[in-house]
Amino acid sequence: MNDIAAPEAAGFPLARFADAALKPSAPERIVGAIFDLDGTLLDSMPWWENLGENYLIARGKTPAPDIKRHFKRMTLEQSAVFLREEYGLEESVEEICRGILDGIEHAYRDTIALKPGAETMLDAFAACGVRMCVATATERHCAEAALARLGVLDRFSAVFTCSEAGASKTEPAVFETSLAHLGTPREATLVVEDSLHAIETAHAAGFPVAAVYEPSAAFEADAVQALADIYLRSFELEK
Numbered sequence: 001m002n003d004i005a006a007p008e009a010a011g012f013p014l015a016r017f018a019d020a021a022l023k024p025s026a027p028e029r030i031v032g033a034i035f036d037l038d039g040t041l042l043d044s045m046p047w048w049e050n051l052g053e054n055y056l057i058a059r060g061k062t063p064a065p066d067i068k069r070h071f072k073r074m075t076l077e078q079s080a081v082f083l084r085e086e087y088g089l090e091e092s093v094e095e096i097c098r099g100i101l102d103g104i105e106h107a108y109r110d111t112i113a114l115k116p117g118a119e120t121m122l123d124a125f126a127a128c129g130v131r132m133c134v135a136t137a138t139e140r141h142c143a144e145a146a147l148a149r150l151g152v153l154d155r156f157s158a159v160f161t162c163s164e165a166g167a168s169k170t171e172p173a174v175f176e177t178s179l180a181h182l183g184t185p186r187e188a189t190l191v192v193e194d195s196l197h198a199i200e201t202a203h204a205a206g207f208p209v210a211a212v213y214e215p216s217a218a219f220e221a222d223a224v225q226a227l228a229d230i231y232l233r234s235f236e237l238e239k
Contacts, residue, residue, distance in 0.1 A: 011188065012128040014210075018236040026229035027208050032184030033125060034175060034207075035156075037136040037143055039194035039214040044112045044146075049216055051103050052079065055096070061087045068216075073170055073197045075137050075162045076100065101139065108142040114150050115212075117235030122155045124237055131182045134159040135174045135191075157181065169198035172205040179207075192232075196220040199227050 011029035014022060039045045052071050053063040064086075071079050080096035083089055089096060125132060133156050136143050140161050147153035158181050165174040179189055191202035194214035202209045211228035212235075213221070225231045 010128060012125050012130050014190075014230055016124070016238050017230070017232060018238045019233040021225065021231040021233075023229050025208070027188050027190075030188050030190045030208070031130055032179070032182045032189035033130050033132045034135050034178045034182070034189060034191045034202075035132065036191075036193045036195070036198060036212075037134060037138055037146075039216060040192055040212045041114060041118050041134075041152075042112050042146060043115050044107070045214060045216040047104055047107045047112060051100055052083065054103065055100055056083065056087055059089065061089075073168060073195075075168045076139060077163060078168055101142070105142055105145075108138075108146040109149065112146050114152070115235065117237070119150075119152055121235040121237060122152055126155055131184055132156050133178050133181060135162075135169075135178045136160070137162045137169060139163060169193075169195070169201055172201050175202055175205055175207060190230075194224075196224050196227075199224055203227055 011031040013029050014026055035041055038048060049068055052067055056063045070082060074082060076097050077093060080093045080100065083096055084091070084093060091099070122132065134143065136159065138161065140159060143159055143161070144153060160174050160178050162168050162174050165177055167173040175191060179186060182189060186206055187208065189207060190210050191207045192210045192212060193199050193202065194212045194217055196217070199209050199211055208229045209227070210230045210232055211224045212232045217224070
């Protein structure tokens, strides 16, 4: 990752998003951005949606119908603890984490794509001097492998993970760490997310928040739109 230059005074005007609902609460321009990965920059949610279920089924367990909603709020380690305690698994938390990761690491290395328009948006942010980093619940080696393969890792000055921050996105730790690294004003640093719980946390911590449409989170779309300062139906930009 490159040592990205300090932001230009002008920053990026949020009105350049072509397919967005922009509220009066949104800043006119941003000079920093903290990006989620899964379901936000990366089209990876189809890979994650059935991992926990498949892990349980392979071990003769019947997953609860709402198991996917639990995982959206958890780090990998928290998910492993949940599976072990709720389903009486004999494996250790470390073994469960390894088993889950074995089912998805190859996708980050070889398959998962950026969401349409994401690279163009990142380039536009960079051209306006916006400092950018990643804050993700995904493990570092998976996140960096995907971003490097897709040719965008160097757009970010750092990648921060919930595991390393010691908390999921129900707490603001990973966002606060990201902000301290960027050194940009909170009120002009956009958190870009797709999940309601992360949007709630960032909003409560005083960040302007952009919510990205994600089909797997359609069940919470109304709540997401009500809370976000800008709702992005796509990353398309005005010419």
